[in-house]
Amino acid sequence: MPVWHKASRRWVEEGKLALVEITQEQHPDRCRLFAQWQRFDWPILHDPIDVTGAVAVPIVMAIDEHGIVRSVRPNVETFEKDFLNKTFPAPGDSLPSPPSIPAKPDLSALHRGAEMLNTAQAWQQYGDALVLWAGIDENEAAIEAYRRSLQMSARDGGLHFRLGVCYRRRYESQHREDGDFQRAVDAWNRALDIDPNHYIWRRRIQQYGPRLIKPYPFYDWVDQAAREIRARGETPVELAVRPSGAEIEQPQRHFSEIGQHETAPDPDGRIHRDKARLIETEVVVVPPRIKPGESVRVHVTMRPSKTADAHWNNENEPVKLWVNALGGWKTDRQLLIAPLGERPETNESRSFEFELKSPDDAKGSVRLSTYTLYYACEGIDGTCLYLRQDIPVDVRFER
Secondary structure (H helix, E strand, C coil): CHHHHHHHHHHHHCCCCCCCEEECCCCHHHHHHHHHHHCCCCCEEECCCCCCCCCCCCCCEEECCCCCEEEECCCCCCHHHHHHCCCCCCCCCCCCCCCCCCCCCCHHHHHHHHHHHCCHHHHHHHHHHHHHHHCHHHHHHHHHHHHHHHHHCCCCHHHHHHHHHHHHHHHCCCCCCCCHHHHHHHHHHHHHHHCCCCHHHHHHHHHHCCHHHCCCCCCCCHHHHHHHHHHCCCCCCCCCCCCCHHHCCCCCCCCCCECCCCCCCCCCCCCCECCCCCEEEEEEEECCEECCCCEEEEEEEEEECCCCCEEEECCCCCCEEEECCCCCCEECECEEECCCCCCCEECCCEEEEEEEECCCCCCCEEEEEEEEEEEEEECCCCCEEEEEEEEEEEEEECC
């Protein structure tokens, strides 16, 4: 909203206007970084679960000195004349006084109320309070609250969206469970199935989805923002999870195939399989269901097994992933390579992202094959081996 930003700065300086913003961003630190970059100096409320019920953004509201909404989506050209330069009368006694709302909800009371009433609304209110006020440590309780609410209101798209937000929060935390990313995507997709016109829910799928469905690159501004903030002599807000891959990709109008003449690194399957599962692999497909002829983005994340005390060996070749796209399928790249770690032995996660375009006659559920090759070691003094892991990718189609 560059036009509003420029105009409102002058009105604020003149003492005519006070600003408050609500953002439906999943990550509050990214919002803080953007605000620091753009020098936003007004309060910004974080609403990751869309409690405001906004279907599309941005929504500009003009609220007078009495707390009454006088205009929704006002015209910036006439805003000063129509709103700022007017004096609005105080409301009469006929209007009820606004309810007194405590600064922080009583979570214990909300929990007791949900248990006693056992309604979808009560469990949702408890879940909302946990997400907005209790932080990541109470994320499990929020997930359970939304699940309880969905048992009584399965067609509530907002509940599915909220549940997806909580799964993604857990995925990015120390409490991560296998499958959380896919659970988040599935929940957001169910919300969108219920209301396909919801802008915010659709954007969340597009954030992690293929380039063909992206309206714009979501976070390509992050590096530029950090550079310009440092150039001003400031320290940029530190991000807990840096956006990468799909989150910073440019939109695409036509599917492009890159590197289609590359050579498969193990075409005959001669490399020994990782039967001990020294490396654990997670596959997420976004969107979770498509129509024939559409594309998906596949996220493959590989993590050394904590149980096996495994780690990467970085003194040899880097991790490679090969995509087999056969039978009319297309891939934007066949051979992907992850960079080596900075030390001889490391245990960080390594990720790949690629896109697949389905044939026009695809149906049901199709399993495609990919495989990775890597050097992994078991324990500090364990043997380091060159291993292969076959990774199935399942793409489901709408009926």
